[in-house]
Amino acid sequence: MAKHPSTAPAKSAQDTLTNDVLDGLKKEPKELSPVWFYDELGSFLFDNICELPEYYITRTELQIMHGHANEMAQYIGPDAALIEFGSGTSLKTRLLLDRLESPLAYVPVDISREHLFAAAGALAKDYPHLHIVPVCADFTQNFELPNFIRAAERRIVYFPGSTLGNFDRAQARALLARMRDLVGKNGAVLIGIDLRKDPRVLERAYDDAAGVTAEFNINALRHVNRELGADFDLDAFDHLAVWVENESRIEMHLVSRKDQTVHLGGEKVRIGRGEHLRTEYCHKYTLESFNELAATAGLAVKRVWMDPNKQFSVQLLEP
Numbered sequence: 001m002a003k004h005p006s007t008a009p010a011k012s013a014q015d016t017l018t019n020d021v022l023d024g025l026k027k028e029p030k031e032l033s034p035v036w037f038y039d040e041l042g043s044f045l046f047d048n049i050c051e052l053p054e055y056y057i058t059r060t061e062l063q064i065m066h067g068h069a070n071e072m073a074q075y076i077g078p079d080a081a082l083i084e085f086g087s088g089t090s091l092k093t094r095l096l097l098d099r100l101e102s103p104l105a106y107v108p109v110d111i112s113r114e115h116l117f118a119a120a121g122a123l124a125k126d127y128p129h130l131h132i133v134p135v136c137a138d139f140t141q142n143f144e145l146p147n148f149i150r151a152a153e154r155r156i157v158y159f160p161g162s163t164l165g166n167f168d169r170a171q172a173r174a175l176l177a178r179m180r181d182l183v184g185k186n187g188a189v190l191i192g193i194d195l196r197k198d199p200r201v202l203e204r205a206y207d208d209a210a211g212v213t214a215e216f217n218i219n220a221l222r223h224v225n226r227e228l229g230a231d232f233d234l235d236a237f238d239h240l241a242v243w244v245e246n247e248s249r250i251e252m253h254l255v256s257r258k259d260q261t262v263h264l265g266g267e268k269v270r271i272g273r274g275e276h277l278r279t280e281y282c283h284k285y286t287l288e289s290f291n292e293l294a295a296t297a298g299l300a301v302k303r304v305w306m307d308p309n310k311q312f313s314v315q316l317l318e319p
């Protein structure tokens, strides 16, 4: 899962994106990448999701950060370079930055140039003495860091929000392994991991009563229509959130209400009545299952902070 740049893609990039979408639509079940969620409206809807009563994730992670950021900062220690993957608004990061002792630099990494520089500018106002080094990159791919960050004695990757859950096991392992390589033997990874819980709680969190998540899901089709000239009928899909026990994940689907033919890139794609289009999955871990995953990437769990109801965890990993 990676966020897609909000600006219109150039012609050849557009062909690649069209082919990616067509490939997904040829799978069984049909799939559409979650990168399509995040145009301007999608990012706005996601911010709204984070405030919903059913979506416990953001609130709970913030609660953990409020309660334990002091201790996290102690683990991180002085003079660290803090590198945040998918930094967004850097909201939770402030709770850490407020407590870090003489950080060498803060390096937000985000694919959306606009959001990256807006957030970095806002931070610079509030932290005038902090060296902020924004890096515009897709963190799921290799990206360059300035030499002085690569050479920093203590490098910490911060990856809040439970975004790791949006990757399948192989991708999650590969991403964790890249984080391990980036921080080196003296570094650490501080990561937000959502925990397994009653599926009814999860299904509500991903299918809220106000319908914001449903709109967020449908908006992915709107985004594809606009950017790639497709003609999905936005009114002909229902939003569905479903817990898949054997994968330990909640999935978001769009279910077609009718037989329809979608035109995209000169091709026709048939979608049957009742057919599902999977748009996202969000894996939920137990402490043990995440421990095992981290170990396969060469990382050991050193410390786990949780809320009192054990809904969510922030974990410190070391190579």
Ligand code: AVI
Residues within 6 Å of the ligand: 049, 057, 161, 162, 163, 165, 166, 206, 213, 280, 281, 282
């Ligand atoms: C970005 N990610 C961690 C969110 C999640 O909970 O998996 C995306 C999301 N999808 C629906 N609601 C929120």
